[in-house]
Amino acid sequence: MAHDESPGAGAPTKLVIRNVGLMLSGDLARPILDADALVAIDGRIASVGRLKDLDVAGATTTIDAQGVTLSPGLIDSHVHPVAGDWTPRQNQLGWIDSCLHGGVTTMVSAGEVHMPGRPRDIIGLKAMAITAQRTFSAFRASGVKVHAGAPVIEPGMEESDFKELAEAGVRFLGEVGLGGVKDGPTARKMVAWARKYGFNSTIHTGGPSIPGSGLIDADIVLEADTDVIGHINGGHTALPDDQIACLCERCGRGLELVHNGNERAALFTLRIAKELGQLERVILGTDAPAGSGVQPLGILRMISMLSSLGDVPAEVAFCFATGNTARMRALDCGLLEVGKAADFVFLDRAQHSAGKTLLDSVRLGDLPGVGMTVIDGIVRSQRSRNTPPADRAPTIVAK
Numbered sequence: 001m002a003h004d005e006s007p008g009a010g011a012p013t014k015l016v017i018r019n020v021g022l023m024l025s026g027d028l029a030r031p032i033l034d035a036d037a038l039v040a041i042d043g044r045i046a047s048v049g050r051l052k053d054l055d056v057a058g059a060t061t062t063i064d065a066q067g068v069t070l071s072p073g074l075i076d077s078h079v080h081p082v083a084g085d086w087t088p089r090q091n092q093l094g095w096i097d098s099c100l101h102g103g104v105t106t107m108v109s110a111g112e113v114h115m116p117g118r119p120r121d122i123i124g125l126k127a128m129a130i131t132a133q134r135t136f137s138a139f140r141a142s143g144v145k146v147h148a149g150a151p152v153i154e155p156g157m158e159e160s161d162f163k164e165l166a167e168a169g170v171r172f173l174g175e176v177g178l179g180g181v182k183d184g185p186t187a188r189k190m191v192a193w194a195r196k197y198g199f200n201s202t203i204h205t206g207g208p209s210i211p212g213s214g215l216i217d218a219d220i221v222l223e224a225d226t227d228v229i230g231h232i233n234g235g236h237t238a239l240p241d242d243q244i245a246c247l248c249e250r251c252g253r254g255l256e257l258v259h260n261g262n263e264r265a266a267l268f269t270l271r272i273a274k275e276l277g278q279l280e281r282v283i284l285g286t287d288a289p290a291g292s293g294v295q296p297l298g299i300l301r302m303i304s305m306l307s308s309l310g311d312v313p314a315e316v317a318f319c320f321a322t323g324n325t326a327r328m329r330a331l332d333c334g335l336l337e338v339g340k341a342a343d344f345v346f347l348d349r350a351q352h353s354a355g356k357t358l359l360d361s362v363r364l365g366d367l368p369g370v371g372m373t374v375i376d377g378i379v380r381s382q383r384s385r386n387t388p389p390a391d392r393a394p395t396i397v398a399k
């Protein structure tokens, strides 16, 4: 396992990626770019286009994509980290590194709720949120960006608590409903305070996930008005279809579909979003680690499931896990666009897939092979140990 103790630190870098067969932008408005090369300087995308038009001089690293697909690194909008690369939920080590091998370069915490003995008093939950924010910023397992430090609101919190947390660097709210606040009016008041101080928020939607959590129905979700409707397809127990439709129709918030949820409800949500012409609201997560375990390929599996069974083009499904999630979660990655973080995954059609191309194979329900990942312009992993292998994989060009 590789560790990066000092993200962003180090000498200036210039990464050149050439010979890209297909460039996925992450942007629903134009999911495929007419480009075969990309340059990133000091961890940010500097240019995307045709190799002959780009300034590739002075590269510190050059990657020959060998004709495979380049996509923004995948984002998991819903994880429950605890400490470093350990999860007590299924007593597992190295789960974040395993997800990197599934193409995930960024994760957003929906609350560090699996912390053994997690504090529920206000000063304790604030201390834990700040600790998680600090530790996951200072220590990146295998280079993966984990945005952690997501407090779960409890009764009695005041506006000053959110101000204090924001000043300490906390910027995400864990799932509303996993703590003692389970009523609409209190949730609405606290979510509004959080938003005022720059927080991005989410909510537990549906039945209880594990003993101790509770039911959150559509009325409470609408009243709380979080930025994201966390696992609208349940985690696992989904709301009835009429309530899911109501959530889609009566607000404009993010529609988060998770792997550890109800797959039929995910497909139902996708259909409603499509009918409304609002696919830009669809974002993906795993909700792992959870009772269902850890899914290193969870985001790829969601992309493939939604594309193949939900009848959306594969390049659109990739946008759910990249540009859409970045926009709904206010992240500076997820798009192959100048200025964005140089976080990438290289993918290709798996060996012996019935699909003729990467997109064709995903549309047929297969998983692609991950050939390499890059975070902040630095190569983090090469041929995945977890995905089915592709014939082709990118190579690092010797200087």
Ligand SMILES: [Zn+2]
Pocket: 175, 203, 204, 205, 209, 230, 231, 235
């Ligand atoms: Zn939940």
